[in-house]
Amino acid sequence: MKNSILLFLLVLLQPVISQASADNKTDLLSTLPAYSTTYDPKRDAFKDGAAAVELATRTNRRILIELGGDWCTWCHRMDDFFDSNPDLKLKLHQTFVMLKVNVNSENDNAEFLKSFPKALGYPHMYVSEHNGSVLWSKDTADFVTNGQYSRDAFEAFFKRWDIKNKQQ
Secondary structure (H helix, E strand, O other): OHHHHHHHHHHHHHHHHHHHHHHHHHHHHHOOOHHHOOOOOOOOHHHHHHHHHHHHHHHOOEEEEEEEOOOOHHHHHHHHHHHHOHHHHHHHHHHEEEEEEEOOOOOOOHHHHOOOOOOOOOOEEEEEOOOOOEEEEEEHHHHEEOOEEOHHHHHHHHHHHOHHHOOO
16 A cells, blocks of 8 residues: 555656756756856956856866857857757756856967966867866867767767766
C-alpha cells in the first residue's frame, strides 16, 4: 500500500518537477550577466572578471574567458552555433561562467590580459578555476570540423572541464 501511494504521488508530481526543472534552465539563460553575452569595448574587464569570479565561486562553476569582438566572424559563428543548439548553450552556462572580453583597436584590454598566455587567434578561450588560475588556453580551431563548429567537440569539452568531474 505504501509503495502504491508513493508511486501515485510521483506520477502526480512529475509535471510539477518537470516544470521546475524547465524553469531553472530558462532562468539561467534569461539572467546571464552582460559580460557573458556581448563584447563591449566600454566594459571594464577587471570589474567583469571580479564579478565572474564571485559568480563562479557562488555557483561552483569554472570560468570560460572568451576573447574576441564584434569584428570577429568566428565569434559570431560560435554565438549562432549555440543559439542553434539550445541544449549546448544551456550546458555551456551550466558548466562555466562565461566572461567575454573585447579585443579591438578601441579597447584591446592589454592590461587585463598581460598575465594570460598569448592569444594566437580569435575567438580565443581560457578556462580558469573560480579563483582565477588559468587551466587551459586555446583558440577555437579545435572545435571546428569541416568548416563548422562541432557539437561532439563542445560536448567533450564541457565534460572535460565541468567542475563536477574534477579529479580530487
